[in-house]
Amino acid sequence: MxxxxxxxxxxxxxxxxxxxxxxxxxxxxxxxxxxxxxxxxxxxxxQKPQIMIIGCSDSRVSPEVIFDAGPGEIFVVRNVANIVPPYTPDGETHGTSAALEFAVVALAVRHIVVMGHGRCGGIAAALDTRDPLTPTDFIGKWVSVLDETTERVRCDHSITPGLRYTALEHEAVKASLGNLLLYPFVRSRVEAGALALHGAWFDVAEGELHVLDRDSGGFTVLSGTLAP
Known part of the structure; x- marks a missing residue:
């Protein structure tokens, strides 16, 4: 046997x-x-992936699973709250920026998708007033990249308290898309039509992907067929 x-x-x-x-x-x-x-x-x-995805480290939102991707198909960088920090060429270490540079300049990806998601702990950390988990407060410093966006959502009284987290999850995606254009090697390729930027938000509970409509500023569910 x-x-x-x-x-x-x-x-x-x-x-x-x-x-x-x-x-x-x-x-x-x-x-x-x-x-x-x-x-x-x-x-x-x-590898010659055409798509880069900037997603959250959250264990529930693996891009390879959500997009049913095989090896070599997508280039992925994940961090807390799927944040793209501003372009800061200060000689310090910048993991997300390094991955972005490699994807755009070395791999010549044609699309970058910033994908947020529901029930994001990093977004909650940005919106809520909480004690730091450690004295170094790495999380607090990281999500402070969103301070301006967070304050705008917090002060928008048209948003009901129960929807404030989702609103910031959406707005954080837009903020990161804006930060992408601060990188010269990204902006030049976007302007030349060689690179397209996209925003998305994944509903963990429903398994639905919502895609940003840049004209309306809203997120629309991407249609998909569910098995009976």
Whole structure:
């Protein structure tokens, strides 16, 4: 009797998360055999994604899952509250800006999507007055990029308190799209028609993607077919 492939592989250290072990085994025995030629081609030729997605680190909103993307199809950077910081060439370390530069200049992506989502903890941290989680308050400093947008939403009395979080999730996407245009290498490509910017918001509870209409400023549900 032939043993399953997974039983023939060396066991990982017991301290390694079991969920990741079983997930990796499922990938190696299931998905990888059907896509091994793609992986080999990507290894030999390099990646050439046409789309970059700037999303939130939240575990519920993986772009690869939401867009049913295969390896090599989308270039993804994720951070708390899917923020694009302003262009700041000050010689300091800037992870999101570095990923943006690589995607646009090295990979020559044709589309950038900033995707927010419902029930975002980073947006809640920006809107609420809370004690920092640590003395360094990395989160507070990061979401302060949205201070101007947050204050505008907070002071808009036409927005009911229950909808204020969703409103800021939407407005934060627009703010990040505005910040993208502060990067010279982004703006020049947008103006040349070589790059398009898009905004989106994912409803976690309903599994629906809402896409920003730049003319109206509203978000519209992207139609999709649900299985019966």
């Amino acid at each position: 032939t043993e399953p492939k997974s039983s023939l592989r060396p066991k990982l250290p017991a301290s390694f998360p079991g969920r990741l072990t079983t997930g990796y085994e499922a990938f190696r025995d299931g998905r990888y055999p059907s896509e091994n030629e793609r992986y080999k081609r990507l290894a030999a030729e390099g």
